[in-house]
Amino acid sequence: MKGRLWIGGLILVFGILVNSASAQLGGDLAVNDSDYALINVNVTTKTMVDVEPHSLTWIVEPGGVGDNSSEQEGPNYFAIQIENIGSHNITHVWLNATYPTDSPFAVGSAANTDAGNYVVISNDTSTNNPPASGFYFINRAEYNETRELVYLRDPAGNMPPDSSTYTYGRFRNNSREYFWFINAVAPRCNDSTYIRIGNEAHTRTSTGTTNFQTGGPGNWTEFSLTHYTCNGINWAVGNITSGPLASGTLGGYAVAVTNISDRCVVFFSKWNRDCPFDFPGTNAVYANEVAGRTPLVPGDSFALAIKVYVPYGIYEGPSNQGRIYIIVNDV
Amino acid sequence: MKRPLTHTNSIVRLILLPLFIYLIIENATAQANVTANDTILLWVTVAEVTMVDIQPDQLGWQNVPPGSETNKSQLAYPPGAPDAIQIENIGSTNITEIWFNTSYPSSLPFGMGDISLYDAGNFVVLRRNESGAEYFFVNRVEYNESEVIYLNVPSGYAHGRFRSANSEYFWAIDVSDGWCNDSDFRIGKNPHNQTELGTVDLTTCDAGAPGQILGLGGNECRQGTLDPTPDNQWGWADIYIGPNTDYENYTVAVYANCSQYVRVMFYHWNMDAPGVADGANHPEYFSTTPLYPGGRIIANIHLRVPYGTMAGNITGAMTVHAKSTY
Numbered sequence: 001m002k003g004r005l006w007i008g009g010l011i012l013v014f015g016i017l018v019n020s021a022s023a024q025l026g027g028d029l030a031v032n033d034s035d036y037a038l039i040n041v042n043v044t045t046k047t048m049v050d051v052e053p054h055s056l057t058w059i060v061e062p063g064g065v066g067d068n069s070s071e072q073e074g075p076n077y078f079a080i081q082i083e084n085i086g087s088h089n090i091t092h093v094w095l096n097a098t099y100p101t102d103s104p105f106a107v108g109s110a111a112n113t114d115a116g117n118y119v120v121i122s123n124d125t126s127t128n129n130p131p132a133s134g135f136y137f138i139n140r141a142e143y144n145e146t147r148e149l150v151y152l153r154d155p156a157g158n159m160p161p162d163s164s165t166y167t168y169g170r171f172r173n174n175s176r177e178y179f180w181f182i183n184a185v186a187p188r189c190n191d192s193t194y195i196r197i198g199n200e201a202h203t204r205t206s207t208g209t210t211n212f213q214t215g216g217p218g219n220w221t222e223f224s225l226t227h228y229t230c231n232g233i234n235w236a237v238g239n240i241t242s243g244p245l246a247s248g249t250l251g252g253y254a255v256a257v258t259n260i261s262d263r264c265v266v267f268f269s270k271w272n273r274d275c276p277f278d279f280p281g282t283n284a285v286y287a288n289e290v291a292g293r294t295p296l297v298p299g300d301s302f303a304l305a306i307k308v309y310v311p312y313g314i315y316e317g318p319s320n321q322g323r324i325y326i327i328v329n330d331v
Numbered sequence: 332m333k334r335p336l337t338h339t340n341s342i343v344r345l346i347l348l349p350l351f352i353y354l355i356i357e358n359a360t361a362q363a364n365v366t367a368n369d370t371i372l373l374w375v376t377v378a379e380v381t382m383v384d385i386q387p388d389q390l391g392w393q394n395v396p397p398g399s400e401t402n403k404s405q406l407a408y409p410p411g412a413p414d415a416i417q418i419e420n421i422g423s424t425n426i427t428e429i430w431f432n433t434s435y436p437s438s439l440p441f442g443m444g445d446i447s448l449y450d451a452g453n454f455v456v457l458r459r460n461e462s463g464a465e466y467f468f469v470n471r472v473e474y475n476e477s478e479v480i481y482l483n484v485p486s487g488y489a490h491g492r493f494r495s496a497n498s499e500y501f502w503a504i505d506v507s508d509g510w511c512n513d514s515d516f517r518i519g520k521n522p523h524n525q526t527e528l529g530t531v532d533l534t535t536c537d538a539g540a541p542g543q544i545l546g547l548g549g550n551e552c553r554q555g556t557l558d559p560t561p562d563n564q565w566g567w568a569d570i571y572i573g574p575n576t577d578y579e580n581y582t583v584a585v586y587a588n589c590s591q592y593v594r595v596m597f598y599h600w601n602m603d604a605p606g607v608a609d610g611a612n613h614p615e616y617f618s619t620t621p622l623y624p625g626g627r628i629i630a631n632i633h634l635r636v637p638y639g640t641m642a643g644n645i646t647g648a649m650t651v652h653a654k655s656t657y
């Protein structure tokens with residue numbers, strides 16, 4: 001019995017000593033432990049893209065250029081940024097712009113306008129106002145002229161042109177306009193075998209190339225067109241490989257001719273790879289490839305400079321709101 | 332003739348009677364087979380050990396799209412389990428405080444094309460298992476990113492985003508001298524997502540006192556100067572993230588050396604993070620109610636997977652810490 005009491009007393013003494021030592025080490029004795037859980041997540045394959053900013057607005061005079069200085073939303077936005085916000089590598093990025101479904105000129109209102117048809121894009125974002133040589137339309141639509149232009153001479157030498165054989169119009173590049181001729185008429189516009197484009201711009205002060213006569217003195221270049229069918233529509237397609245429409249940093253446009261209603265329309269595309277600009281050997285490009293982002297991996301982005309080229313003869317006030325679509329795929 | 336009762340006889344009788352009674356009782360006892368009892372005292376001193384267990388010790392979500400927050404149906408492992416964890420005191424002391432750490436990427440994973448750079452721990456948000464409780468990141472780490480052309484920040488500032496599923500808040504920090512522990516830090520109030528631009532102009536913001544980015548004024552962003560930690564390795568500030576009417580409490584900590592890159596931690600449940608010991612008000616212990624030995628609490632867990640997260644399997648870890656004060 002005595003032995004038990006003695007042992008108990010010894011333990012009590014040890015207990016006191018331990019507590020005293022703990023207190024001397026710095027107040028509360030904190031004892032810590034930890035455990036962990038492993039976190040696993042399987043992210044689904046999803047292709048998503050985001051383009052910012054969502055809205056841009058310019059105030060521009062006819063024949064003028066809307067750039068960062070006249071952009072209102074930012075203000076002063078000068079580019080759009082395309083970001084892969086999905087989980088999958090994006091192989092191709094291209095653009096598609098809205099365009100008028102009929103000619104916006106000479107209708108006395110802004111009814112047929114579409115701001116998407118004014119948009120030009122460049123991959124040069126080194127400054128807030130990159131040089132004009134890098135800018136190209138996404139897919140500019142140009143309808144043929146319906147009112148006779150008496151100062152033009154057609155490939156057969158007729159002045160004014162023979163509208164039963166040839167169709168003509170303009171490629172409007174802000175204050176510079178380049179006349180073009182195709183050797184077909186609506187509704188068989190896609191039967192054209194070539195497009196002749198003037199090398200000299202028509203401006204307020206210069207007539208430009210107006211003589212498209214074969215063997216004549218006119219300064220024009222002819223580009224071959226071939227038949228191409230996609231999505232059930234017949235087109236005449238080709239590439240502009242020289243001249244002022246091919247003088248930029250990315251080379252020339254791809255062109256595609258068809259008819260809409262009773263009019264011929266010529267599309268000039270650099271950034272749109274949708275039908276019909278997906279024809280073999282097309283001059284249209286994938287934006288991410290031009291930007292050196294192939295593939296565009298999740299979380300990565302690139303920027304494209306943006307401006308608007310507003311032609312002469314556009315009705316005053318707000319043009320109809322346009323859209324540019326960013327389209328992506330993975331291969 | 333009756334014999335007289337002598338004194339001797341009386342004594343004998345008095346002795347014999349109890350003996351007789353005793354014999355009777357003894358016989359009766361033997362017949363009942365009585366077992367003898369004795370008692371010893373047992374005692375043990377349980378060591379003062381703080382131990383904690385987190386279960387399940389592995390959680391797996393499947394089919395999570397980028398730019399989303401997980402739900403219970405996506406929790407694939409353990410099968411049929413709720414999207415929650417249970418923390419149990421398996422030690423012998425009262426646990427008075429519980430907090431968490433989560434793993435995070437060591438560099439910017441976005442735009443790199445390498446899934447191994449992502450860390451699932453950086454997606455973890457927790458909330459108390461209480462009505463009306465909110466989810467917060469344990470400690471989400473973000474890095475600065477390359478040029479965003481529609482973002483407007485002062486000259487000499489680096490920028491990045493606080494990514495919370497489909498909400499991204501742009502932030503900017505003065506890196507002009509390559510040292511960020513006392514820099515001006517700014518963050519937009521409105522989130523950016525696939526359809527909304529959010530706050531992209533961080534040039535004019537609601538200003539706060541040092542260590543506080545808590546402005547609720549009319550500007551679209553908040554700003555404040557970071558408070559250096561005593562070792563000067565980090566700068567920190569309490570911060571509101573979100574619109575004036577719906578913001579979340581975090582503390583932001585920025586690694587001091589920002590000459591190469593900017594590492595920014597937004598934390599709420601991590602009580603080891605820089606600034607906690609220096610007066611940050613927004614970090615919280617997950618539990619401060621004593622958790623007795625054998626007791627357990629529940630934490631609801633979700634993942635907020637940002638836009639731009641690469642498809643495939645991403646792993647990470649979450650650690651629970653327990654502290655006992657006695």
